[in-house]
Amino acid sequence: MNTNRRDFLKLMAAGAATALAPVPAQARPPKALAPGAVGILYDATLCIGCKACEVACKSANQMPMDHDSGLEQVHGVRGVWDAPDDLNSQTMSKIKLLATGDGGQGGFSFIKRACMHCVDPNCVSACPVSALTKDPTTGIVRYNPDACIGCRYCQLACPFNVPKFEYDKPFPKIVKCQLCAERVADGDIPACCAACPTGACLFGPVTDLLGEGHRRLAFQPGESQDYPLHRLGSGDQRTARVTGYVPSIYGETETGGTQQLLMAGVPFAQLGLPPLGNDSRARLSETIQHTLYQGMVAPALLFGGLVYTVFRNAREGCEDPAPPADANTEPQEDHHD
Ligand code: SF4
Ligand code: SF4
Ligand code: SF4
Structure with missing residues (x-):
């Protein structure tokens, strides 16, 4: 299957939409005072x-x-x-x-x-x-x-x-x-x-x-x-x-x-x-982490983006250098009078 740049970006956008959709955050309940506090x-x-x-x-x-x-x-x-x-x-x-x-x-x-x-x-x-x-x-x-x-x-x-x-x-x-x-x-x-x-x-x-x-x-x-x-x-x-x-x-x-x-x-x-x-900072930060990592969608997107960037950079590095601007021009004949 061929995946071109446009398909890949579509895939990323769909994944991002899934990750950012209003899914219920896995908020943990506030911690209560210990019984013998x-x-x-x-x-x-x-x-x-x-x-x-x-x-x-x-x-x-x-x-x-x-x-x-x-x-x-x-x-x-x-x-x-x-x-x-x-x-x-x-x-x-x-x-x-x-x-x-x-x-x-x-x-x-x-x-x-x-x-x-x-x-x-x-x-x-x-x-x-x-x-x-x-x-x-x-x-x-x-x-x-x-x-x-x-x-x-x-x-x-x-x-x-x-x-x-x-x-x-x-x-x-x-x-x-x-x-x-x-x-x-x-x-x-x-x-x-x-x-x-x-x-x-x-x-x-x-x-x-x-x-x-x-x-x-x-x-x-x-x-x-x-x-x-x-x-x-x-x-x-x-x-x-x-x-x-x-x-x-x-x-x-x-x-x-x-x-x-x-x-x-x-x-x-x-x-x-x-x-x-x-609200405790611990609860807020753990809620954000659990939401980001829910289903591992966000980390997978990040990893996919990194792989794509590396792949693209490697491919561009392997391509032949562009021909000089006058490469297609006909060689000029020497005219000696
Ligand atoms: S400084 Fe003196 S008065 Fe103030 S809390 Fe400490 S021991 Fe008590
Ligand atoms: S004496 Fe010092 S270590 Fe002990 S409860 Fe008071 S502030 Fe804390
Ligand atoms: S967050 Fe700071 S103030 Fe609260 S228990 Fe820990 S060290 Fe003490």
């Missing part, structure tokens, strides 16, 4: 910036001090302060201080940066070797350095820019908060929540933390209210004056929900938190 409620209006949580995190996870950034460079000294500017390969939890104009506590607000332990984590979806996994019971997103191949897809996939890479190590790993999973498995609470003196970092079941968050959203500025300390339901509490909240809990719905939940007195965008839709 635990997390942290961070309340920026209670945070005093003491950084006891940062110190406790480093101590509990045997993380080195960071002398490469922040205050030490400003003051031209070395080995004095552990003052990272942000999350890095030596810092899994960071309390940042941000100017907020007229809002917040006198024009500034603290915010905690750490892994959000997404309900449907994009890092887990992107990792090709399952070095990142989500615990089916607690929902904690764990990292297995023995499985990691260092591709850093998780870094690209995370909408919160959380995973950090040990560029300075010969055998680098990814570094991120694992919600003190060993402590939690032993019945303890994360080190940051144990250390926090104000209740700004509170550990508990995610559904209960959401209930506590909504209780706080009903508070009126100026009221005195009781705030639980360390672990929700432990009975430890303190009384504090309410300064007011923006009326939502960051992480309740963002990117399908997260197990670290954030509350603040100023809009979350002012605290560097990305405005994300309610």
